[in-house]
Amino acid sequence: MFKLFFLGAGKMATAIAGGIVKAGVFQKSELAAFDVSAKAAQEFEEKTGVHCYSGDALNEGIAQAEAVLLAVKPQVLASALEPLAGALAGKPVISIVAGVPIARLTALTGSGRIVRVMPNTPALVGEGAAGYSLAPEAQAADGELAKRILSAVGVAMQVEEKYLTAVTALSGSGPAYVFEFIRALSDGGVAEGLPRDVATQLAIQTVLGSAAMAKETGIHPAILKDQVTSPGGTTIRALEVLEDRAFAGAVIAAVRACARRSEELGKN
CATH class of the missing domain: 1.10.3730.10 (ProC C-terminal domain-like)
Incomplete structure (x- = not known):
């Protein structure tokens, strides 16, 4: 089983995965990722030492994941989640997808255990400032997991979802x-x-x-x-x-x- 699975292996996902490993939050073997791009998957592996699936192996990785971090572009979120119908139900889902509210994330994933995050680019150098919000059905442990992950690349502060607009504008x-x-x-x-x-x-x-x-x-x-x-x-x-x-x-x-x-x- 993987403690955390990254759906999307771009720069921010790479920075977070690298920070998690460096801070000792999880071991490399406890993490995995998926990206539709074989090139992105290869770069993620080279920079983090964490295995990254590509091609048709998404469901295999998700099935082994205790929690999932969504790190895809907002315009492809729906299509990226379509093959996972039902696979995310009951799992903690941490989203760094810009602008997508908790209600929409719940509808797309089928999970009520949503943590919505607004990170910023200094996370790429370990000095991020992130705000995060929990869905009504999320457990306290889901928020604690998100904070541990985000704290590996900077500072993380929990706020109500209505304040994430202000977090977006500030940090x-x-x-x-x-x-x-x-x-x-x-x-x-x-x-x-x-x-x-x-x-x-x-x-x-x-x-x-x-x-x-x-x-x-x-x-x-x-x-x-x-x-x-x-x-x-x-x-x-x-x-x-x-x-x-x-x-x-x-x-x-x-x-x-x-x-x-x-x-x-x-x-x-």
Whole structure:
């Protein structure tokens, strides 16, 4: 028997499987996967050391699985699950399929033990931030399993499903906002004469170090900001410009716009 079976063996599934093995959550022999692409299956095996089925072997793998992690694209979810009619009933099913609500997942899988997850791309480097929600029929053990799995590649927080839209807008799409900030910081350094490679590396490390400091100290970001800001100094002059140009307001508006678009896509 497999403790966890991955339906879909793309980049996120590969990152999660690798994290699980590295963290010792499960052994390689306790995991398995399936992908319709022989190439994807081969790459998954090479990177994780976990066996990945392809071709017509899906039902064989699912039959041996205690729990299943859905990691396919939303547009192919229904067709991917069609051959498994009844095979998932009663099994814990963890879904990282974007935008598909618990009710739809229950209907497609035939299982009430659904855990819906919103991960983000930093999970690919072991620094993910995920939110997850349990279906009404899910057991406490199903949530604990999902948290153990997601914690192997970052941080996982349980929320009600109605808040996954906000999670999508904050941490799901958040890396794009941070990458744009890094680019802008680098551009500012280049504008002041720094070589591009120097400016980019300084910008990346500044964001990385600041985030680590906020996490490790537990101090509110506003207080940490004040600790960098001397009266009448250089930093307060820079912050004045950000305030004048509605930096904080723009970020808040971006998160809310992302949430509204997520709702629109969910209705479709």
